[in-house]
Amino acid sequence: MSSLIAADRICVRFGEDEVLHDVSLQISPGEIVTILGPNGSGKSTLLRALLGIVPVAEGRILRQAGLRVGYVPQRLTIDRTMPITVRRFLSLPVRVTDAEADAALVRVGMAGHGQDQMIALSGGQLQRVLLARALLGKPQVLMLDEPTQGLDQPGEAAFYRLIEQVRRETGAAVLMVSHDLHVVMAASDRVICLNGHICCEGTPRVVSTAPEYRALFGLGTQGALALYRHEHDHEHRPEDGHHHHPHDHGHHHA
């Protein structure tokens, strides 16, 4: 098996609701895959199914034996009653040495923040610390669930550049979920559009080649963002049982 982790025709149901239908996906070493889709399209569920948090009703999740996965959750709300420093957080649940922790913080641009309280971090800082923690496990696959939610565009671009750099330095594959239907990480090797099932797959169009887009995205992004054009080549025939999926997710305001 050359792929690190794969979903083989999986269905996920919550009670009566089928959240994911017949989804297949493979992640190969070193590639960056972006999953996007509207709210409620099952993006996070797909990630959680790959991680084994959510059970699949049908199909299989295939993981390479001993696969090391780093996970950056969508959000981490730490109760204000829990005092915890960034340094302590990095050692959960596996203890790391101070040198390892420092190196991880340097890599994500958070050097010197080890003694900060977690609840005092800004949204962008918290994402970076979550990434640092994920990297400490030396992951072969990094899974990120809407890591740029709540960041402004320069913040988003900076985070994407960081992910790209991590991939370059560690060779880790990256699977990222994004809520933005049109603007994706430029370094994505593949973009998968999900809406309960896989609607389309493609590659992002690099924005930096088009001056008008560059103007639109400002100069601060340095080519980290790209556009994705949806090309839904399949019709949803009534007999395939999925005509109830409206395919109007955001194409109008493109």
Added chain:
Amino acid sequence: MLDDFLVRAGLAAVGLSLATGPLGAFVVWRRMAYFGDATAHAAVLGVALALAIDLPIGLGTLVVALAMAVTVAGLSARGWAMDTTLGVLAHSALAFGLVAVSFFPTVRTDLSAYLFGDILAVSKAELGLVWLGSLAVLALLVWRWSALLTSTLSEDLAHAAGLRPDRERLVLVVALALVVAVALKIVGALLIAAMLIIPAAAARSLARTPEAMAGLAVLIGAIAGLGGLGLSLWQDTPTGPSIVVMATGLFAVGALVRRA
């Protein structure tokens, strides 16, 4: 030395705080205060059960508290409206317990001992049980510490790290039932939850890490225990409430220190 009832009482208070400190920290972090109440109130029902079928009081309490804790944990996993459910369970357990206990005339006169504790009457055997139970809880929490802490921060992160958050929840449930059984004699059913929450809350404002908060909660619990004992002797007040009053005083001091 153990022949002195005051020494026994003091040792019992210190022993209990070894368990209530770290467990209380989890109760605070996971917002399980009402959960603690429900479990503690069930202890009175446990007393009645123990008397009815001639079991040691501690064992009856442990069994009923465990049953209550497992029930509540099960319901919360199924997504019941927890606030209401816990309210119904906590208060009905207490009411049923009080009604059931009233059928035993000998206990009836002694009821306040179960509601408010009777630390000054702790026997050597009971002292041994307090320490045994508390050390067991402490050992359990230390053993599972990293997994518990990760699950408390984020169940998803715990899952992704190969941990089982549902199992860790069960660890806390068992620990809670043990503490209730141990603490009944010392602070009484009504105030067990207070001994879990107040020292941990007092420690919060002074700590920078989870471990420091748990450790400080032990210290504050022990000081409150000894101080409450002193207050009780000096003013002839009920001991359990006196301990909680001292803990609350320390909480206020901690909050002021933080402000200053």
